[in-house]
Amino acid sequence: MLKLKDKVAIITGAGQGIGLTYARCLASEGAKVVIADVIDCNAISRELMNEIPNSDIFAMKVDVSDENSTEKMAQDTFKRYGRIDILVNNAAIFGKLVPGPFEEIKVSEWDQLMAVNVKGPWLCSKAVSPIMRKQKNGKIINIASGTLFKGTPNLLHYVSSKGAIVTMTRCLSRELGDDKICVNTIAPGLTMSENVLKSDRHMEMRDSNMATRAIKRYQTPDDLNGALLFLSSDDSDFVTGQCLIVDGGSANN
Numbered sequence: 471m472l473k474l475k476d477k478v479a480i481i482t483g484a485g486q487g488i489g490l491t492y493a494r495c496l497a498s499e500g501a502k503v504v505i506a507d508v509i510d511c512n513a514i515s516r517e518l519m520n521e522i523p524n525s526d527i528f529a530m531k532v533d534v535s536d537e538n539s540t541e542k543m544a545q546d547t548f549k550r551y552g553r554i555d556i557l558v559n560n561a562a563i564f565g566k567l568v569p570g571p572f573e574e575i576k577v578s579e580w581d582q583l584m585a586v587n588v589k590g591p592w593l594c595s596k597a598v599s600p601i602m603r604k605q606k607n608g609k610i611i612n613i614a615s616g617t618l619f620k621g622t623p624n625l626l627h628y629v630s631s632k633g634a635i636v637t638m639t640r641c642l643s644r645e646l647g648d649d650k651i652c653v654n655t656i657a658p659g660l661t662m663s664e665n666v667l668k669s670d671r672h673m674e675m676r677d678s679n680m681a682t683r684a685i686k687r688y689q690t691p692d693d694l695n696g697a698l699l700f701l702s703s704d705d706s707d708f709v710t711g712q713c714l715i716v717d718g719g720s721a722n723n
Contacts, residue, residue: 472500473703478551480504480543482534482594483561485511488613488661491691492558492698494518497525499699501556504547506532508561534561534590537597544597554601556702559591559612562631569624580627587631588638595642599651608651611701612639614713616659619721632657636713643711652710654701659717661689684719693718 479496483489485507497503497518503526505511505518511529518527530546533539547554563583591612602608615632622629636655643653660679680686697716700706715721 475500477501477555478553479556480506481558482506485509488691489560495695497522497527502526505529506543508533535585537593540593540597548601554598556609557598559594561590562587572626575627583627588634602651603649606650609702610653612655614655614657616657616715616717616721640711655713656697657713657715658694659689659720682720
C-alpha cells in the first residue's frame with residue numbers, strides 16, 4: 471500500500487542530485503510531486519513519469535530567494551491540485567562552494583548563500599502555510615546538515631546557514647502546531663550527490679568524513695529516503711520540531 475497516495479508534495483531544488491532522489495522517492499509512494507527549481511525541469515519531470523507508473527509529476531521554475539516566486543509556486547500548486555500536504559525545503563548552495571578560511575569569504579557569496587539556504591526555506595514555508603493551516607494538516611521538512619554539530623572549519627557560511635535551519639524548524643513547529651502541521655529537519659552527512667562528485671575539494675573530504683562514521687561507507691542520496699518518507703507520511707503525525715541526523719553515526723548528538 472502506497473504511503474503517500476494522493477498527497478501533494480513540493481520539493482525545492484529537485485532538478486538534480488539529492489532533490490531528484492527525493493522526488494523519485496515520494497512519487498514512487500503515490501505522491502503528486504512538484505519539482506521546484508531555478509533550472510528548467512520539464513524534461514526531468516517527463517522522464518520520471520515514464521519511469522514511475524501512474525505518477526503525477528509537475529515542474530515549476532522557482533527562485534526560492536524571491537518572495538513573488540515562492541508565492542506563485544504555492545498558488546500554482548494549489549490551483550493544480552487543490553491542496554499542499556508536504557513541503558521539502560531542499561534547495562541550497564553547497565556542492566559548488568570552495569572551502570576556505572572565513573576571512574576569505576566574500577560578502578557577496580555569504581549574502582547569496584544565506585538568501586537561498588535560509589531565506590528560501592522561510593519564504594517557501596510562509597507561502598504554503600495559509601493553505602496547510604486551512605487544511606489543518608501538513609508536513610514541512612527542512613534539510614540541514616550533520617556538519618553543524620561538528621563546527622566544520624572552512625565552510626562558515628554554509629555551516630551557519632544549516633544551524634539556522636534547525637532553529638527555524640523549532641520555531642515553526644511551535645507556531646504551526648495548533649494547526650496540526652509538523653515541521654522537522656533531516657541532517658544528512660556528506661552525501662555523494664552529483665555536485666559533490668564533481669568537486670575535487672569535497673571529494674578530498676570524503677575519506678576523512680567516512681572515518682568518523684559508525685557505518686564506514688560513503689553516503690548516497692538513497693540513504694535519505696527512509697527518513698524523508700517517515701517525516702512525510704502519517705507515521706510521523708506526533709513528531710515535530712525534531713532534527714533527524716542521517717549520516718551513518720558520524721555526529722552522535
